Each structure stands twice: as structure tokens, then as C-alpha cells.
Amino acid sequence: MWTADFKQNKTPSRICLISALFVLLLLIVPLPAFAQDAGSIDTLRQMGKAFAEIAERASPAVVGIKAENTVTRDYSMREWDWPFDEPLDPFDDDFFDRFFRWRSPRQRQPQRKYQQIAQGSGFIISPDGHILTANHLVGEADKVTVKVGDNSEVEAKVIGTDPESDVAVIKIDADDLPCLELADSDALEVGEWVVAIGNPFGLSHTVTAGIVSAKGRSGFNITAYEDFIQTDAAINPGNSGGPLLNLDGKVVGINTFIISRSGGFMGIGFAIPINMAKAAYDQLIEGGTVVRGFLGVGYQELTPELADFYGISDAKGVVLTEVVEGSAAEKAGLKYDDIIIEFNGQPVEKADAFRNRVAILKPGTTVKIVVLRDGKRRTFNVKLGERPPMGELAGARPEALEELGFYVLDLSDDLARHYGYEGLSGVIVTQVEPGSLAEFAGIKTGTLIMEVNRTEVENTKEFNEAIEEAGKRGRILLRIKDRYSTRLVVLTLPRK
Numbered sequence: 466m467w468t469a470d471f472k473q474n475k476t477p478s479r480i481c482l483i484s485a486l487f488v489l490l491l492l493i494v495p496l497p498a499f500a501q502d503a504g505s506i507d508t509l510r511q512m513g514k515a516f517a518e519i520a521e522r523a524s525p526a527v528v529g530i531k532a533e534n535t536v537t538r539d540y541s542m543r544e545w546d547w548p549f550d551e552p553l554d555p556f557d558d559d560f561f562d563r564f565f566r567w568r569s570p571r572q573r574q575p576q577r578k579y580q581q582i583a584q585g586s587g588f589i590i591s592p593d594g595h596i597l598t599a600n601h602l603v604g605e606a607d608k609v610t611v612k613v614g615d616n617s618e619v620e621a622k623v624i625g626t627d628p629e630s631d632v633a634v635i636k637i638d639a640d641d642l643p644c645l646e647l648a649d650s651d652a653l654e655v656g657e658w659v660v661a662i663g664n665p666f667g668l669s670h671t672v673t674a675g676i677v678s679a680k681g682r683s684g685f686n687i688t689a690y691e692d693f694i695q696t697d698a699a700i701n702p703g704n705s706g707g708p709l710l711n712l713d714g715k716v717v718g719i720n721t722f723i724i725s726r727s728g729g730f731m732g733i734g735f736a737i738p739i740n741m742a743k744a745a746y747d748q749l750i751e752g753g754t755v756v757r758g759f760l761g762v763g764y765q766e767l768t769p770e771l772a773d774f775y776g777i778s779d780a781k782g783v784v785l786t787e788v789v790e791g792s793a794a795e796k797a798g799l800k801y802d803d804i805i806i807e808f809n810g811q812p813v814e815k816a817d818a819f820r821n822r823v824a825i826l827k828p829g830t831t832v833k834i835v836v837l838r839d840g841k842r843r844t845f846n847v848k849l850g851e852r853p854p855m856g857e858l859a860g861a862r863p864e865a866l867e868e869l870g871f872y873v874l875d876l877s878d879d880l881a882r883h884y885g886y887e888g889l890s891g892v893i894v895t896q897v898e899p900g901s902l903a904e905f906a907g908i909k910t911g912t913l914i915m916e917v918n919r920t921e922v923e924n925t926k927e928f929n930e931a932i933e934e935a936g937k938r939g940r941i942l943l944r945i946k947d948r949y950s951t952r953l954v955v956l957t958l959p960r961k
Contacts, residue, residue: 519660519714520672525643526589527707528613529664530598530621530635532606534581536900586663586707587611587635588716589644590746594637597746598706599721599737600626603633611637612669625749629689629757631721631737632745633706645708648715650738653677653694661698661720661734663707673699682735683817684883686895686910687722692821693735694718700734709736718742744825758826758849760799761792765878766816767804775804776840781814782806797847799836806842807835824852868958869932869941870901871908875924884911885948890923891915906954908945915951916944 583606587598596611603609604626610618624634657677665671675698683691696709700720709718718736725731748755764783765771772778785803788795805813809832813819826832828851835844873892874880881887894912897904915921917931918941935941941956 515712516660516672516674519710519712520662520670522714523588523645523660523662523708523710524670524672525614526645527662527670528587528589528596528611529667529669530585530587530596530602530706531610531612531618532583532585532603533608533610534583534606535578536581584664584667584703585705586703586720588662588706588708589613589642590647590716591644592640592642594639594642595624595750596621596635596637597719597742598633598635599719600628600631600633601721602706603635604628609635611635613637613639613642625753625755627745627749627755629755630741630745631688632719632742632749634746634749645710646715647739647743648711648713648717650694650717650740653680653711653717653738655679658712659696659698659717660710660712661696661700661704661707661736662710663700663704663720665699665701665703667703671704675699678733680738681815681818683815684880685722685735686880690741690821690824691817692738692741693721694738696734696736697732698734699730701730704734741821741825748827756828757824757852758828758830758832759792759852760794760823760847761789761850762794762799763787763789763801764805764816764819775837777804777837780804780806780837781812782837783813783816783819793847793850797834797845799834799845799847800838803836803838803843805834805836807833809833823849828852868936869903869956870898871903872896873914873925873928876913884913886913886946889913889915889946890921891946892922892925892928902956902958906956908943908954909947911947913946914943915946916942918942919944 583602585599585602587596587602589596603623606623609621609623611621612618619637619639621635621637624636626633655677659675659677661673661675663671675696677694678697679695680692682693682695685691685693694709694717698709700723704720705722707720708716709720711717716739718739719742720734720736722735723730724733724735745755763786765786767775767780767782767784769778771784772780775784782804785794785799785801785805788799788801805819807813808819808822811822823832826849828849831846831848833844834847835842837843872895874895876886876889876891876893880893881889884893886893891913894903894908894910894914897908897910914928917928918935918938920931922928922931932941936958939958941958943954943956945952945954
């Protein structure tokens with residue numbers, strides 16, 4: 466019995482011991498998981514506080530901007546009238562033209578004036594009231610007003626604009642204003658957190674956060690110089706001109722546009738790097754205009770096929786296709802077929818990036834250029850010239866082209882790939898003026914013009930000559946192509 470009693474007494478003891486250990490394990494095992502969850506929540510809480518601090522410090526220096534402009538629209542190409550004299554077509558669609566508008570039997574009204582009002586953002590960068598914003602917001606405005614915080618609106622003066630980089634500087638009369646510090650956008654890395662502050666849809670000081678999705682984006686033909694920062698921080702209409710900030714609360718970019726199929730934000734927004742904007746700002750403050758460095762060369766990116774042809778399959782750079790007579794490049798000894806692989810000690814890889822690096826420098830700056838010539842490295846010191854206006858670079862614009870209201874450039878390989886025009890020839894439309902004959906005829910940015918009055922054109926020189934000749938007749942027949950179709954367009958110049 467004792468033995469039995471012993472066994473009976475031992476069994477409950479073991480059960481108690483095992484139970485105690487089990488309870489202890491239950492108490493101990495969840496602790497690391499709980500600690501981990503608590504740590505994650507604390508990390509999120511700290512991140513939220515970081516965003517809150519950025520918003521608190523930066524928001525007072527972010528302003529709302531209202532730009533007003535009187536637009537005169539020429540209706541000589543269309544005899545369409547809205548039943549309620551609506552000045553703008555909100556749909557811009559052939560279906561609505563066909564079923565909801567009609568030809569008016571009344572006498573034409575060749576011109577109409579109406580007021581355009583645009584709302585956007587900007588940010589103060591000096592205590593005395595200098596504000597950076599987007600050129601497309603204020604560049605054509607007759608009147609610009611600024612709202613700082615909860616204060617009433619005050620009128621601003623446009624100090625200078627640079628359409629080629631979409632940067633503008635305006636100023637309000639004030640002292641001791643809060644202002645933002647500028648960062649080094651070249652040091653920005655893909656994956657970094659960024660914060661956008663602005664006035665989307667008129668909702669002042671809206672704060673959104675995201676990451677840097679990419680750098681060096683170009684090829685949109687939005688501006689002449691493109692080196693955009695891509696971000697997924699929400700950017701919507703009204704954010705244009707506002708700051709994109711890093712986690713230190715310093716400005717890394719100026720929010721400028723989005724890619725969207727809906728008209729609203731879809732996760733792809735773009736900002737002008739602040740280094741590019743600052744270079745424009747400094748010159749606009751000094752003299753109201755921006756002048757840029759100029760090499761005087763034509764070039765294209767070194768593709769693997771070209772590299773193989775030149776026997777340098779492991780190299781990257783740009784190939785000079787042309788050296789302009791009397792240019793800085795010719796004076797320094799550069800020749801066509803030279804391959805530029807370094808610029809001021811930094812490697813050259815992308816054509817657009819190389820163009821921006823030259824243009825950001827002032828005329829008279831001496832730069833060091835390393836090229837491959839016949840497979841051998843050669844170094845040149847080049848004193849940059851001054852870049853001519855865009856119109857002079859593309860050649861003089863015929864009077865008829867001024868009346869038509871659009872600009873063209875040669876169809877480069879890069880543009881052909883971007884728009885799907887490989888194997889075709891012609892000139893590509895880079896800008897269409899609002900209310901122009903070209904806009905009414907359906908010509909848009911990215912349209913390829915292949916013929917003028919049934920004569921093929923392969924470059925801007927041939928195009929300008931053909932337009933000038935066709936303009937004498939008062940009517941111009943264009944064969945154009947876009948992503949949908951190839952069609953003929955007749956443009957009739959106004960009688961003088």
C-alpha cells in the first residue's frame with residue numbers, strides 16, 4: 466500500500482509540476498511576440514510624430530496661390546455655339562460635339578474673352594517674401610494673389626519665370642516670414658520617405674506622404690529640361706508649385722504634374738529637383754531671366770548597337786552627331802563621332818541628364834570633358850557659350866506657323882521610341898498654344914507631321930520652308946499621325 470500510496474502521491478506532484486511549468490511557459494512565450502508588436506507600434510508612432518513635426522514646421526511657409534488670366538479665344542475656325550454661351554468645352558470629345566452642339570446660323574463672333582482662374586501652391590524661401598512656385602501656374606497670369614496661413618490674400622509680383630524648367634519666382638511685401646530650407650536633391654535616394662504639402666482642390670495645407678519612386682525621369686515633353694523626381698506621395702490639382710520635403714523638413718523638389726487616366730492621383734507624381742530650381746531661382750532673382758550654358762553640339766545616347774559599332778561595347782556616354790561651327794565645342798577641339806564619357810569628373814550615361822548638366826551651368830563656365838576618339842581617351846577644357854533661345858535653336862518660325870500656334874522639333878530616335886514612331890520620318894509637335902488653329906484642328910503634343918501640302922518633310926528646316934510656301938496660299942494640308950490614326954488636316958489661315 467505504501468508503495469501504492471507513494472505512486473499515488475508522486476503522480477499528483479508530477480501533474481502539479483508539469484502544470485506549473487505549462488502555465489509558466491504560457492506566461493513567458495508570448496512576451497517576445499508582444500514585445501515585437503509593441504516595438505512595431507512604437508516605430509509607427511515615431512514615424513507618425515516625424516510626419517507631424519515636418520507638417521508643423523513646414524506648413525506656415527507653404528502658401529496658396531491664385532492666378533487670374535484673361536484669355537481671348539479665336540472662334541474663326543469653328544462656328545460652334547453652346548446653348549448657354551459656355552466658353553469652355555469640359556468634355557473635349559467628338560461624341561459631345563456631334564450630339565450636344567450645333568452649327569449656329571448666326572453671324573460669327575471671331576473672338577471672345579473670358580477669365581481663367583487657376584489655384585495652386587508655393588513656398589516661401591526668404592523672410593522678405595520671395596516664393597518659389599511653378600511657371601505653368603503663374604507664367605501667363607495677369608494677376609497673382611497669395612494667401613499665407615489664415616491671413617487674407619495679398620497681391621504678389623512676378624519676379625521672373627523660366628518656362629523651360631517650369632520654375633517661377635513671385636514676391637509679396639512682408640518681413641520676418643517663415644521660410645523653408647533647401648536640401649541637396651542630388652543626394653536624394655530612391656526609397657526615401659518624402660512629404661508633399663499644398664492646396665489640392667483648394668484644401669489648404671494638405672499633407673501627404675510617400676517614397677521617392679524614381680529619379681531622373683524625362684521624355685514627357687512637359688518642359689525643355691526634364692529631370693523629374695517620381696513619388697507616390699499623393700499629388701492632386703492644386704499641389705502644383707508646392708514643396709516636396711525630406712524627413713529633415715527640407716525641400717527636395719517642386720511638385721509639378723501627375724500621370725493619370727482618371728484626372729486624379731494614381732500613385733505617380735513628379736517634382737522638379739530643387740537643385741535645378743535653385744539654379745533658375747538664383748538667376749531670376751538677379752536679373753529676371755535665366756541664361757544657360759551651351760556646348761553647341763548634337764548628340765545621341767550611346768546604345769549597345771552603336772557601342773559595338775565603335776568597338777567599345779563596355780562604354781556608356783553620348784555620341785556627338787554634329788559640332789556647330791563657331792561653337793564652344795568646336796573652339797575646344799571636339800569633333801563629331803567623339804563619345805563623351807565624362808563631364809566635370811562625373812560619368813555620362815543618359816542624353817537628357819547630360820543636357821541638363823550643361824544647361825544648369827552659366828555661360829563662361831569652363832568644364833572638363835573626357836571623350837573617346839578612335840577608342841582612346843582624350844580630355845578637353847571647354848568654356849561654355851550661351852544657349853540661344855529655343856526658337857533660334859529650332860530655326861526661325863515662319864509667320865504662318867506663328868498663326869497656326871504650335872511648335873515642332875526634329876523626330877529624334879528617343880522621341881520616336883517614346884511615341885511609337887520608329888521607322889517613320891517627320892517633325893513632332895512639342896507645344897500647342899491654347900485656343901490656336903492647331904488646337905481646334907485636333908493637333909496635340911506628340912503628333913507627328915509627315916507631309917505639308919503633299920510634300921514629305923524630314924526635319925524642321927524642310928518643315929519651315931514648306932509651311933512658309935504653303936502659307937502664301939492661305940491653306941495648309943497636313944498629313945499627321947498620332948497613336949490612334951493617320952489623317953489629313955486642312956488649316957485655313959485668317960484673311961488679312
